Amino acid sequence: MGRWQTGWMQAVADFRDLDRAGADETLRVHVVSAVAGERARVKLSNRFGSGPLNVGALSVSGGGQAVSARFTGRTDVTVPAGQECWSDPLDVAVQRGGKVTVDLYLPTVSAHATGNYSRMLMEVSEAGDHVGSSDFPAVELPTIEAPDGSRLPLPVPFVCGLEVFGPEVPVTAVCLGDSITAGGWPEGAQELLAPWLDVVMLNAGIAGNRLRTDPAASIASFGPSGVSRFERDVLSVAGTSDVVIALGTNDLGLPGAAAPLADLPSAQQMIDSYRRLSARAVEAGLDVTIATITPFLGSEGYEDSREEIRSVVNAWIRTAAPHHVDFDAALRDAQNPRRLAEAYDSGDHLHPNTAGTARLAHAMAAHLARRHGFAVD
Structure with missing residues (x-):
């Protein structure tokens, strides 16, 4: 069959x-x-x-x-x-x-x-x-x-x-994200899990993508928001059992730079969007994991007030999300948690380098492994 x-x-x-x-x-x-x-x-x-x-x-x-x-x-x-x-x-x-x-x-x-x-x-x-x-x-x-x-x-x-007709894969996770996701951590997590878990990690990352706000025409390549594209890019994807929501960085960083300042959300607005997507996923029978938002001190768009929003949102994700993967903890600097650790910083203080992407892949693999009763090295 x-x-x-x-x-x-x-x-x-x-x-x-x-x-x-x-x-x-x-x-x-x-x-x-x-x-x-x-x-x-x-x-x-x-x-x-x-x-x-x-x-x-x-x-x-x-x-x-x-x-x-x-x-x-x-x-x-x-x-x-x-x-x-x-x-x-x-x-x-x-x-x-x-x-x-x-x-x-x-x-x-x-x-x-x-x-x-x-x-x-x-x-x-x-x-x-x-x-x-x-x-x-x-x-x-x-x-x-x-x-x-x-x-x-x-x-x-x-x-x-590409759809394939073949033996059923028990876990297929759509990874809804931005450029950090597009950088390849879903594929890395799948490779790490391969010896133990039959899992497919589908990369649905779009550079510049935001959780809750669609882009203006001048930045249309940043893609419809996660809220807008959830039906097409998650719920309509054949075989999907899980969704990983890894959006939010650009909601905080783009307003006032590439996007209007009025686009800057409150922490509650972001949390409401996560709740909305989680409810839609659960109603469709999917397991939901939300990734914490990674640090961006030193990058364009950083302000202390935006860091406060990130902190509140991450606290909610850790305590109230159906499941969470702590990308923030994986990449932050031990001495200054508002900043990416130097070893994982691509140089723009926002995007992880190759080592940082591998670190996220390991965090995701470890999260799924724990949920399925084993550990990855």
């Missing part, structure tokens, strides 16, 4: 301001599936597009020969602006931890308006339909400047989900 489960996903945001479009080109997107099975299907999103997304052909490979996809029996599909669609099920073997390659040919001009910055690899071809090609003619892609001034690869557009 088996069921449809999510092997990979990315939460999407609005990248219309990037003003990137392509025509007569093939995109090749490489993802890693967290579940195994003998059938798969792919989700395409044109949620933030201003016009239709025309896909002339799409194929999926689980490591062997590429299999041509169909959409209600057709090899091409048009996804209207604001809509999403799934391919028909494909007979393609997917291995757990194995690479899955998705090719899609865009015959007409398609704005890359819907997508996300991603740790996965995307290639773009020379002109033409190169779907399923064993010798993909990739072109060199530019990087773009992120809101924090760093250089990032182009956002990966359109491809936003």
